[in-house]
Amino acid sequence: MxxxxxxxxxxxxxxxxxxxxxxxxxxxxxxxxxxxxxxxxxxxxxxxxxxxxxxxxxxxxxxxxxxxxxxxxxxxxxxxxxxxxxxxxxxxxxxxxxxxxxxxxxxxxxxxxxxxxxxxxxxxxxxxxxxxxxxxxxxTTYAPDERDRSKVLRFNGWSLDPIRRQLHDPSNARVATTTHEFDLLLAFCRNAGRVLSREELLSVTHAGLAGPIERSVDVHVSRIRQKIEKDARDPVLLRTVRLGGYIFTATVEEA
CATH class of the missing domain: 3.40.50.2300 (Response regulator)
Structure with missing residues (x-):
């Protein structure tokens, strides 16, 4: 059989x-x-x-x-x-x-x-x-109109490569991310210092496909924090804004 x-x-x-x-x-x-x-x-x-x-x-x-x-x-x-x-x-x-x-x-x-x-x-x-x-x-595929936004983004020693879709830590070790984690972090880096609502994050990344919008986005943000924050329970780079959403506080530079 x-x-x-x-x-x-x-x-x-x-x-x-x-x-x-x-x-x-x-x-x-x-x-x-x-x-x-x-x-x-x-x-x-x-x-x-x-x-x-x-x-x-x-x-x-x-x-x-x-x-x-x-x-x-x-x-x-x-x-x-x-x-x-x-x-x-x-x-x-x-x-x-x-x-x-x-x-x-x-x-x-x-x-x-x-x-x-x-x-x-x-x-x-x-x-x-x-x-x-x-x-x-x-x-996971960049559209033609995104190619002019292909420069590597750096923050607090970290680097995010939009073309290769890779995240590297300050020691230059590659850190694995899911599709939605990468897209969310990319959205945060490109909107550093700006409060992003869960609805905005959903529209950018489709991160809510697998469940309720709020819970799904929160889960992905939590996982990002575990990877980039020194203490995920007391985040410094990716903060929650009560009744607003999230804000990425790091200074982001193009390389």
Whole structure:
């Protein structure tokens, strides 16, 4: 039975790779029917798709190819999706969309806190999932009118590179960020000294896709603070403005 499942997955991967397409998506899902439906939908929408049924298979796929986004199921055999997400986020900025049957807000927020960029609960429509994937892919690709804003931004020894989408600490070590974390920090750096409401931050970064606007933005801001503040519980660079939103107090320079 397992051999048949492996053969089925291999057949699907061969089918999904055969078309001439652009963005490469890795689906980590052990339900072959769900994987088939997702793969066919994304392939029809111009994406290259590969399927893995576990963290082990995902690791092998990542060694062989560079992917633009990972759709990651929470309930997987062996290492679960939440642990995989946490592990991936420690070393890569690749967008991660979590897929799960769990629907409570606590589960969605936990997914965001460990580094997921978006969170979709089953049952879902293929159209909705495709729209969310496209939104994440857009956030990681700079439009032509953004190219004149490509200079590296520096603050308090840190550097933020809009083109390479990389954050480096004062020792020049790269710090992994999620898509929304990077976009939020970029928005703060480009609006230093100005109070930004949660609604403004949402419009700039689409950071509220995975849940309620206020809670989702707050989660991402909290994670940024953990990375750039000396004490995330007493932030100096990224402060909360009561009834207003957030303000980035650092002096930002272009390099």
């Amino acid at each position: 397992q051999a048949a499942a492996n053969a089925s997955r291999s057949d699907l991967n061969a089918k999904f790779k055969s078309a001439r397409q652009d963005s490469r998506i890795l689906i980590v899902e052990d339900d072959i029917e769900i994987a088939r439906m997702l793969g066919e939908t994304l392939t029809d929408n111009g994406m290259i798709v590969e399927i893995a049924e576990s963290g082990v298979q995902m690791n092998a796929a990542l060694r062989n190819h560079k992917f633009d986004l990972i759709v990651l199921d929470v309930m997987l055999p062996g290492e679960n999706g939440l642990n995989i997400c946490r592990r991936l986020r420690a070393g890569t900025n690749i967008p991660i969309l979590m897929l799960t049957a769990l629907g409570e807000e606590i589960d969605r927020i936990f997914g965001l806190e460990i580094g997921a960029d978006d969170y979709v609960t089953k049952p879902f429509s293929a159209r909705e999932l495709t729209a969310r994937i496209r939104a994440l892919l857009r956030r």
